[in-house]
Amino acid sequence: MNHWQKSLNAWASKPFVRQLQARFPRAEIFLVGGAVRDAILGRPTQDVDFVVRNVGKAPLERFLAQHGTVNLVGKRFGVFKFKPTGLSAYDLDIALPRTEHSLQHSGAYRDFKISSNSALPIEQDLSRRDFTVNAMAWDLYGRRLVDPFGGMADLKKKIIRTVGAPRQRFGEDYSRLLRAIRFAGQIGFTIDKQTWSALRADIKKLNRTAGGERIVPFEVIAKELVKMFDADPIEALTRLDRSGALQLLMPELLKMKGCPQPRNWHAEGDVWKHTRLALRHLTSASFRREFGATRIPSAVIWGLVFHDVGKPFTISRSDRLRFNNHDGVSTALFKKTATRLKLSSAGLDVEATGAIIARHMLLVHGQADKMKATTVEKYFFSDRFPGQLLLRLMFADISATVPPSGKPDFSDYRRLTRRLARLTKRSPGKRALPQPILDGHELMRHLRLPAGPKIGELLLLLREAQLRGTIKTKKQALALLKKRR
Incomplete structure (x- = not known):
């Protein structure tokens, strides 16, 4: 068994997974997307997503509520944000298998009709995903990799390739144009030639509007830009330039x-x-x-x-x-x-x-x-x-x-x-500067001066002398002030 298989199989021993299997013997549970990709690459992951088959939405919700904290923000799409009891470090996505259909083919990232179906084959759920490296699943009970689109081969070749025809996949959601660049930088891959050609051909669509509003909001673009520059600023700048995105955005x-x-x-x-x-x-x-x-x-x-x-x-x-x-x-x-x-x-x-x-x-x-x-x-x-x-x-x-x-x-x-x-x-802790010898109130009291710009000037004078080491005590500070008056 490979190291990544051991890493993924470790989830099968988690209490909520074992309890799910005991409660629903016909259930199938899969780790999907980034968790599988990162395990194979030997990278730490922040994306831990599950797809559960053969369990209805209502029974699944009740089960999750009994075994942790459930956020129902994605309930109508068949997605539950779940924090299992005893695993507080993890925020998991637990989903039913889903299909997505672009409603208006506008390229808007929210222009989808999402349908969940517990009986849907896992391969169909994976078919809606953006890139092949994100379209793999690990069957926790069957201990097998489900890879209908060649994600493992693309990981070995270190390329980012869309699931299906690139222009069709980008046309469903134009934010994927930047996601391709971001993923390539994050995992140090190149972008497949056909995918890159389609990306360059469609890049201007990032700035499309409909009804006076942007199809891809700047908030979505900003998220991708910041992530890609964090991952690899040179590659981000290079790919944004060569794709034409830099001309559009910056x-x-x-x-x-x-x-x-x-x-x-x-x-x-x-x-x-x-x-x-x-x-x-x-x-x-x-x-x-x-x-x-x-x-x-x-x-x-x-x-x-x-x-x-x-x-x-x-x-x-x-x-x-x-x-x-x-x-x-x-x-x-x-x-x-x-x-x-x-x-x-x-x-x-x-x-x-x-x-x-x-x-x-x-x-x-x-x-x-x-x-x-x-x-x-x-x-x-x-x-x-x-x-x-x-x-x-x-x-x-x-x-x-x-x-x-x-x-x-x-x-x-x-x-x-x-x-x-x-x-x-000159500071006892040697990590910060010493506190000022006198503050403004002490200065006004000792010199009998009212509040005003003069106090600020004198405080600056004292601080400069203190930091240069010419005064170290209140007595020395007051003596310096008397000389300057």
């Missing part, structure tokens, strides 16, 4: 192609090449050494995608190539795009992403050694600014800024990180 990015940069700083090439190289460095050994082998935050990925998008809009050739305020223009373009595509609906922190794009030139505009300590605190030790995200963006950006020597210049970045380390040494 045309601003295409202006980076052919936008020149000063060769003494950017021997790697134009802005597009620089952006792609920066994204590639997110998975480099040097990036992992700097920040650890942790998941790359979505804000860093999207920050890099858009950090220089303002350059084509600000380029000037007076004495040399200049991109004055490109960071500000990049921020505005990102926020406009994020609002249009509703990226926040997919969990992207748009404010944090915009903030790090706006400040990605911080080391160019101000030298790390000469920066005020309070400025360093504002950007790297405050809950109000995503400093750790900015560090990651700057590191990848610098890694992709390649002079003719071929060796990126990290000197300013290293001066900054040494400065951060020196500041944290």
